[in-house]
Amino acid sequence: MPKFLNLPKISSQKKLKILFVASEAAPFAKAGGLGDIMFSLPLTLRKLGQDARVMIPRYGGIDSKKYKLKTIIKGLKVPTDQPSSTPQYLICNVKQYNSENVTPTYFLENREYYEKRANVYGYSDDHIRWILLCRGVIEFIKQYNWKPDIIVASDWQTSLIPNYLKTTYKDDQTLSKIRVILAIHNLKYQGMRDFKFSQETQRDSGTESIPDFFNPRLGELNWLLRGIIYSDTIVTVSPTYAKEVLTLKYGEGLNTILSENQGKIYGILNGINPAKYDPAKNQNIPSCYTINTLGKKKNNKLFLQKKFGLPQDPNIFLIGFVSRLTEQKGLDLIEKIMKPILENLSVQMIFVGNGETRYKEILKKAKESYPKKIAYHLEFDTFLPHLVFSGTDALLMPSKFEPCGISQMQAMRYGCVPIARKTGGLADTIENFDPRKNTGNGFLFAKYDSSALLLTIVRAHTCFQFKKHWLGLVKRTMKKDFSWKKSAKNYLNLFHHILNNNIH
16 A cells, blocks of 8 residues: 555755756746645745755746846757657756755746747647656756756656656666656646547557657557556655555556555645734735634625625625536535435525536526525636635535645645545544534535435534534644645655665
């Protein structure tokens, strides 16, 4: 089974050089949670005395004047493995950004594949953009005077880095010493296509040579499979998810190869930036409060109800949902229980997030039927989640699967109690409320079933009626420490074990 970081701690004074490679990193380019992780984790490691750095593409939306990027390599030739009749190299530059409050970041610059693109994802030639990043990083390391001890490659977009290092570059004396960790944030996304529907003749074994940049076969490869095979170590974003991915239910077709490699799988829980979600100082909420002044939280609830056109009443159980509107997030369960919940309980529900049209239509129809109980904002919003977390009583997260989950950690920082399914990172961050012992910091259900969700919401609603118990529950949620420091120390310990070859 995965070791879940049950590793003896190594006391080492050696300062490690660690390069995180990803498709996005805040504050430069952020499309999802990965961008936040690539900001916080490397920065925390630097505060622990390590030489952590980041490398991403230099997209068109990254203002080189605003960030004062410095060119450190001009005319980097990245081999495409094309025959002589077509481009044998793509020419890139590498720029660098240094700041006290941001991890030193390198940018791979190429006009055609990065600078002309407004978005991080969503292009038909994304496979060329990501293979350019994978190989460009390696060619950059070959030329630059800073050589990492460890590379952390994030998700499928960078999964060819370990493949290249263990094949094309295996005889390079410098590069062969670098250890590569594959960080899996969501096993569902493995490449340019859904491999569940691939024909047998098209399936990637992971052992054939990487094709040239412009070969259509490149888009048919299962990049994540290759990362699993060739990486030195695999890290998932929570201990429970590290165990779940070995099963047929959660393995997304890769459970067999993961089981074969389970000796190198570890689970390390993601963290959050506590300062960013501090209700005592956050400027995105109308009334700031602390664990000792929770009475002020009521002001945010009334403000939120008014903002969304709901009747203002502090005694109504207000439930929030902040996430993508997809089946993974349990929207099919919510659809089934919405009518009995709204008709039989004194509740209001606020939904914030973009996603599938089908679920947007469900919410719109529910709003028509229950205008005083349902509200929504169906677009991505940076600031609104802070207001929802600070104003709602509970957060709904009935996920079908959840590798880690960030929303529950953010919400708990505000004293917003999670109602969630016991899976992945939700199981690792939420302790089920026990009224007999008066312990726990949320409400969990195990089976992915609408009745189980319904009963769990009823449990939470019942507890809300007993203000003393509810107050204790809210305080316990706020006391949980989800800062990156503990997780960063776990990563650092793992790095030392990898370099000392003590990982099996």
